[in-house]
Amino acid sequence: MTRSAAPGLLIACAILIVGLLVAFTVGRYPIGLADLMSVVAGKLTGREADVPAAVQNVIWQVRGPRILSAALVGGALAVAGTAFQGLFRNPLVSPDILGASSGAALGAVLGIFFSLGVFAIQALAFAGGLIAVAAVYMIGTAVRARDPILVLVLTGVVVGALLGAGVGLVKYLADPYNQLPAMTFWLLGSLSSVAVPDLIPLFGPVAIGTAVLLALRWRMNVMSLPEEEARALGVPTGPLRIAIVAAATLVTSASVATAGVIGWVGLVVPHLARTLVGPDFARLIPAAALLGGGFLLVIDTLARTMAPIEIPLGILTAVVGTPFFIWLLTSVSKTWS
Numbered sequence: 001m002t003r004s005a006a007p008g009l010l011i012a013c014a015i016l017i018v019g020l021l022v023a024f025t026v027g028r029y030p031i032g033l034a035d036l037m038s039v040v041a042g043k044l045t046g047r048e049a050d051v052p053a054a055v056q057n058v059i060w061q062v063r064g065p066r067i068l069s070a071a072l073v074g075g076a077l078a079v080a081g082t083a084f085q086g087l088f089r090n091p092l093v094s095p096d097i098l099g100a101s102s103g104a105a106l107g108a109v110l111g112i113f114f115s116l117g118v119f120a121i122q123a124l125a126f127a128g129g130l131i132a133v134a135a136v137y138m139i140g141t142a143v144r145a146r147d148p149i150l151v152l153v154l155t156g157v158v159v160g161a162l163l164g165a166g167v168g169l170v171k172y173l174a175d176p177y178n179q180l181p182a183m184t185f186w187l188l189g190s191l192s193s194v195a196v197p198d199l200i201p202l203f204g205p206v207a208i209g210t211a212v213l214l215a216l217r218w219r220m221n222v223m224s225l226p227e228e229e230a231r232a233l234g235v236p237t238g239p240l241r242i243a244i245v246a247a248a249t250l251v252t253s254a255s256v257a258t259a260g261v262i263g264w265v266g267l268v269v270p271h272l273a274r275t276l277v278g279p280d281f282a283r284l285i286p287a288a289a290l291l292g293g294g295f296l297l298v299i300d301t302l303a304r305t306m307a308p309i310e311i312p313l314g315i316l317t318a319v320v321g322t323p324f325f326i327w328l329l330t331s332v333s334k335t336w337s
Helices: 005-025 033-045 052-086 100-113 119-140 149-172 179-188 196-215 217-223 227-233 237-259 265-276 281-305 313-335
Strands: none
Touching: 005 052, 005 265, 005 281, 033 052, 052 196, 052 217, 052 237, 052 265, 100 119, 100 149, 100 179, 100 196, 100 237, 119 149, 119 179, 119 196, 119 237, 149 281, 179 227, 179 313, 196 217, 196 237, 196 265, 227 237, 237 313, 265 281, 265 313, 281 313
């Protein structure tokens, strides 16, 4: 780690910690910081915390799973966006570009349409994301063009539009009183129904995919170079591209399967991380994970506290992401390198 990267990583850590503390203490049932520290210390030391049982239940059973899932989903989407932007050498790319979110959304609404259980819905969403990316990659590689990366991105846009039409068809055929509201609410993004059992299918894929991307961090720096230069340096660009896409899609699909479609995190956060620690993926991936977790924690806290009814996460991230995207379009050529 260079000296210039340490302050940026410390800032990212501080944002995540502040986000965690605010998320645990703020809500319809406010919890004092001293009570939170007492409960956590009691858990670590094995001693009984001197706080009401209701406070402990709120911390461990109600807010704990939701806060942990928010940190995991935000970090995962940010890491996936970082990987895709570096791989495609395009600052406007996000995890949605290869159809992962659209495929996962179609899988989930099909599960809701057939009245399947929660685990089956998550499995279908996960499978839908992977199948969508596999289809995009196969079509993109089958088309011979001078710019294969551009073809891959355009194919992702087209397949994503087709999958979006599939989602619309399923919603049109759904029961308007029970299934349609559930589909609509899930597609807008929410963590309100996350429980402890939901953390296992989320944590496993996110940990595996992030570990793979971290292991490939040095080669991802080389992949940021033009294709010919990367090959000249001895990097097997084809297999490496498949590994990066598969790992980023894995964490994206797991996140969408748990929290629904939450846009903009994978687009906004990688740029903030790049501003803090620079373009080296050895520092950029950890910084993006920390910032993404802190960002979604803040968004989720706002979603459940700023109005009498809970606001879907996808709406709040769009409110933040849209002006950022406009700024990005006007300044990206000057700042992204």
